[in-house]
Amino acid sequence: MRRRDLLAGAGSVAGAATLSFPTPAIAQGIREFRMVTDWPEGLPGLQTSAVRLARAIAVASGGRIKIEVFPAGALVRPFETFDAVGAGVAEMFHTSAAYFEKKSKAFNFYGNTVPFGLTADEFFAWIQYGGGQELWDELYGQFNIKPLLCTSTGTQMGGWFNSEITSPDGFNGLRYRMPGLGGEVLRRLGAIVVSLPGSEIVPSLKSGALDASEWIGPWADVAMGLHKAVSYYYYPGFHEPGTGQTLGINRAVWESLDSGDRQLIETAASAEYVTSLAEFNMNNALWLRKLRDEGTVKILKFDDSVLRAFLSISNDVVAEAGAGDDVSKRVYASYQQFRASMMDWSEVADRAFLNSRRLA
Incomplete structure (x- = not known):
């Protein structure tokens, strides 16, 4: 049976968790795992982060844990990664929690795809010290998956458009690619929101199937060729203020590891989060400057009237995302409480410093 056929017949993830599946190779203490991603092959910052994490785990384990990384479509189709790992078709995934929000709106809090959320x-x-990990374990445990935060793209841009946006009315009827809660905000502004794999964004913009799309930031966006598809590039990315990607591990596989190997993987994932954030910040600054110097793309800030409309609608959308089952309510309460305390500190620390740095 092909792996895709197995996925199609697995039914719900809860049911799939009881399926028998191939045990990772265990020979002379060596474990061999497959990591599936939702990123195009070679995509800088995301697919390369998954590969770097796999290598770091292999090195730290002295070669005892070997992970083969598969880009989108190589082992399972795009957006099948979550179910594949829950069912045991693959042992690990590297992807965004927001892609699977239909399972639970609370997933958005763990992609940090929360409009006007946390940096x-x-x-x-929040994940490390604010109770976020414990609630995440509970949420994903329902789907037979152990989650870890492993990659950060940092602050994102607002998106690429084929025409200028001067007011909230500009979103009415706009065909826009944006997943998660940000997409719901735009839908309530009248946009026609779609969710597409990254590999389909540029062809859809060029063909006119899309009028606009968000992706990540200058580095990854240029690598995808978005700057050759449309000419208006907006900021800030209200919808994803500090997006994080997930390393998901099949629960049975995770529990089969000893405490030392679990700690090793947790440490490697945390290190990759910090490393990837530094990499994105450096390259985003570099490619933003290149885009400005080339002058073929108009880099524009959303008008304050647009940002106010985003914020007004976002408050309701985020609250609704946390109004589901008991776990979702507790995730929402924890995230919002932490956000409030961080906003107070960030105003005193980061914003005050950044404003003072501009005085010169």
């Missing part, structure tokens, strides 16, 4: 540093602090 990358704040998000990491």
